[in-house]
Amino acid sequence: MSKTLTTGTPWRVIVVFAIPLLIGNVVQQLYQVVDAMVVGQNLGVNPLAAVGTTGAILFLLMGFAWGMTTGFAIPTAQAFGAGNFVALRRSIASGTALTAIASLLVTVLGVTFSRPLLQLLQTPESLLNDATTFAVVSFWGTTATMFFNYLSAIIRAIGDSRTPLIFLVISCAVNVALVILMVKYLHLGIAGAAGATIIAQACSVALCLIYVRRAIPVLHMRRNDWRINWQGLSLHLRLGLPMGFQASIIAIGTLAVQIRLNLLGEEAVAAYTTxxxxxxxxxxxxxxxxxxxxxxxxQNYGAGLYERVRVGTRQCAVVASIVAVTVAVLLISCGDYIIHAFVGRGNSEVVSMAHYFLVVNGLFYIVLGILFVTRGALQGLGRVLVPTLTGVLELVLRVAAATILGGTFGFAGVTWANPLAWVAAVCLLIPAWLVARRHLNESSVRLASVRS
Structure with a gap:
């Protein structure tokens, strides 16, 4: 059911909307955790490391797709906030067409170049076959993954963050059951772990379509809505492509980190994966x-509530800071116990390296929280240039950390890639938000004078 975010106390509205997103993100991470635990406990450390080596190339292409589909939903949210339902449906039509094209391209590129990319990353020969299998099978499921991301983004754009959560929980439950069945009992190995995720994502796409058809009349498409024009496509591409490239740029930095990890050996890869x-x-x-x-x-920008945008963003940053400190304390103090659930006993070096990673990252979670909020606010305004530039900055810092610090200090040096990238990104995002906030203030004054 659609819900406007243009009324109510801003921080409460944001938190209530974010809670299902939070639970959904945690659930999604949990079923990735289950994949890793099932693979690690049943197939061993090397297959676990093989799954880890695919993370960078999956993020490179799938991250691009996720960022792009999220960008496609921004005009939808703005149209909903303005109450323009014709523009909303035409936005959905444009986004659907572009998502279909992108899913085809990502599938072809991913299936074709998975092994060459893994070799380029200097993946250890002992991990290469398993890593290639996992990546190729995963890329065959690109269409299901992309359309679930896009449909979820559309439903959230009209203020409903709870329903995508319900479908995600169902999908994750299916995934957990299937990965245990395929890996532990059917002995399908790495391919079974990847295949379970594809089936689960396809189920979630079907659920989204059924729900939209039965419960959200405002999203029911009409024949005229499918008359897609270049103006609509270009608007969505202007927002979607930079957000996709931003994710890909970050992924390239992750590739540099992965190369350094591969050179450090299987224990380092397993520790980083965990x-x-x-x-x-x-x-x-x-x-x-x-x-x-x-x-x-x-939504609020589309409705012309500029002061509400400014206040809500500030309050959201405060909430993010509180959450960041709380989570950091938890992971720093309990990290060892959590890591043992993945690798079992007898891998003390892997546990030690993984815990060091959690400590270093945890100390900078407050920076990451500010990064997410300011970047999200700018993207909601349709300002995608600076968020994209922050991706370039993060790339530079991650490559430098992997090359220089990783070469000098090994795994400990690689660990600093993320915190350095976060700090650099925030240094660029905060001034951009201050400029945007000033423009919002000026727009509020003009709007008030017109109404008076």
Missing amino acids: ATRVDGLANAFLASLGLAASTFVA
């Missing part, structure tokens, strides 16, 4: 607030 799974849970808390801020800003 640590990033746990770190992903922490990121989920903050990313959900950033996504909520983006939708909140888009």
Whole structure:
């Protein structure tokens, strides 16, 4: 059911909207954690490391797709906030066409170039076959993944963050059951783990379509809505492509980190794989607030409530800071116990490296929280240039950390890639937000004078 975010106390509206996103992010991270645990406990450390080596190339292409579909939903949210339902449906038509094209391209590129990319990353020969299998099978499921992301973004754009959560929980439950069945009992190995995720994503797409058809009349498409024109496509591309490239640029930095890890050996890859799974849970808390801020800003900006945009973003940043400190304390103090759930006993070096990663990242979670909120707010306003530039900055810092610090200090040096990238990005985002806030203030004054 649609819901406007243009009324009520801003921070409460954002938090209520973010809670399902948060739970959804955590659930999504949890089923990735389950994948890792099932693979690690049943197939061993090497297959776990093989799954980890695919993360960078999956993020490179799938991250682009996720960022792009999220950008496609921004005009939808703005149209909903303005009450323009014709523009809303035409926005959906443009986004659907572009998502279909993008999913085809990502599938072809991913299936074709998975092995060459893994070799380029200097993946250890002992991991290459398993890593290639996992990546190729995963890319065959690109269409299901992209359309679930897009449909979820559309439903959230009209203020409903709860329903995508319900479908995600169902999808995750299906995934958990299937990965255990396929890996532990049917002995399908790495391919079974990837295939389980594809089936689960396809189920979630079907659920989204059924729900839209039965419960959201405002999203029912009409024949005229499908008359897509270049003006509509270009608007969506102007917002979607930079957000997609931003994710890909960040992924290239992750590739540089992966190369350095591969050179450090299988234990380093396993430690990083494990640590990033746990770190992903922490990121989920903050990313959900950033996504909520983006939708909140888009709806209120579309409705002309400029002062509400400014106040809501500030309050969201405060909430993100509180969450960041809380999560950091938890992971720093309990990291060892969590990591043991992945690798079991007898891998003390892997546990030690993974815990160090959690400590270093945890100390900078407050910076990451500010990053997500300010970036989300700018994207909600349709200002995508600076967020894209922050991706370039993050790329530079990640490559430098992997090359220089990783070469000098090994795994400890690589660990600093993320915090350095976050700090650099925030240094660019905060001035951009201050400029945007000034423009919002000026727009509020003009609007008030017109109404008076």
